[in-house]
Amino acid sequence: MTAVAYESKASPPLDARSIHLRRLVVKALEGGGRGHIGSSLSPLEIIRVLFDDVLRYRPAEPNWPDRDRFILSKGHGCLALYVMLADKGFFPESVLSTFCKRDSILGGHPEHGKVPGVEASTGALGHGLPIAVGMALAARMQRKNHRVFCVMGDGETNEGSVWEAALCAGKHKLSNLTAIVDYNKVQSYGPTKIVLDMEPFLDKWRAFNFAAVDVDGHDVDALRRLFMKLPLDSGRPTAIICHTVKGKGLPFAEGKAEWHHKSKVTEKDVAAMYDALGGR
């Protein structure tokens, strides 16, 4: 196993592409007037690197059989996925402004069959990894080379179904499966350490027979280097704990549970978010 040691230190500053993607998130929030803000900004670099450098897919052919499967199990972070899918041309960028509107394809949680590129309807937590296990088994049975990636929230891993699936993935030695945790350390009520501490987190995944490492989830280069090494072990599934910051990129929202979700995003909020990102 190639371990990549994570040292807690300041993430490199967000680059122009990360800022651009955050502006698209604000565009959707402005259109919808609501949304999970902090939860969509923490996994943005993870999803960006996967779609820019790792996953194989065809935007014009979302059901291409040989595509890598990507499941955003923390469906409430859907804005991160929506902006990436728009950026890659799965649907026009203008659709982002329709977020949560009556006839939009983009709801507050992503739906398979509505949004091109969304593999599974998620939102209820703890569903993505079991589905990913089934997909990874299917790929193996069909002698296919595509891989399965599943991004979960840290609070999501409170769910027992995540660990049922982890046991199963370990048992079946699913090296074509990568479980990724967006470890922003703040869940809906407050800090994960207070609500339900998952530490020692890496040890848990290792105990469930995963090759597990952690990484700075906002360090694009580090993420790229790590994802390029997958699978970390040819006989086991991989778990990657990504240390992230809830609300990353908006200083007034970073690490704040109040910015997990807002049912009303005001004009003032929108202006403040654009300001923090250096304008529209």
Added chain:
Amino acid sequence: MRQTAIQMVHELAKRDPRVVFLGSDLGPGILEAMRLEFPERYFMEGVSEANFIGMSAGLAMEGYIPYLNTIAPFFTRRAYEQIAVDLCLHHLPVRMLSSGGGLVYAPLGPTHLAIEDIAAMRALPNMTVVAVCDAPEMRRLMEQSLDWPDPMYIRLAKGGDPIVSDPARGFTIGKGILIREPGTVLFVTTGVMLGQAMQAADLLAESGVQCGLVHMHTIKPLDTELLGEVAADVPLVVTVEEGIRAGGLGSAVLEALSEGIAGQMPRVLRIGLPDAFPHEYGSQETMFDTYGLKGSQIAKTVSGELTSNSRSIKLTA
């Protein structure tokens, strides 16, 4: 019936490479022949029903037709959200072979009884709910299950259940079977209650009350066409089910009749279990006795209903 269902999975697997079997820590040796012949398509997973439903969804999304087996409440109570979201919302062809339907596990107590399974499964969009009456009918169902487009909840009875079906009447998922032409009374039953209702109808016939009989093996989608046709002009419709009355077959029949499918709304008597967890053990048969589900008891209940409502129910027989 359970043996037939399980063995049929192996038969279907021989015919169709999409068929896979998943169990959650079942008894030793189950489907051993399939495990040996198709080890890649046989999964015996742990006591982790949430995962095995989600996993089957992932397999179905990739083109497989998973047949799952575990004890009824561990599907319907334990993994309800997985069934709703992973199977029904995604509209996947996963088949749940649900052991111990109704009161089969009487000696094991209320944790193992499936008293509200039909109601719970019927409430889910896209779900098909089936309770056949015996092993030969299970075989006919399993033959058709391969290409059915919806997720299916297939309720299994005890095993060794009396054979009351007749191949000559045929079998089609979603189509009820008219067994006796209606008279004063029309019985509508599902699962093994068909046998009890047949006995009741015989007893009532002896006392001059002509009873029709429809076997609704498919509770959802309900065959409202047949129901509307045969319930027209019948004064008393009697539903019989091995489950709580709220939300089950009786509710489905009431809902359909209330929409006027049979013209004037008949009097509807729903025979089933009360809104309570059974508090005794014994056997499926003794519980039938406790709850009035034996043929002779059903006949008596119907007679009582006819007598007490003789002014509103015109006896035509």
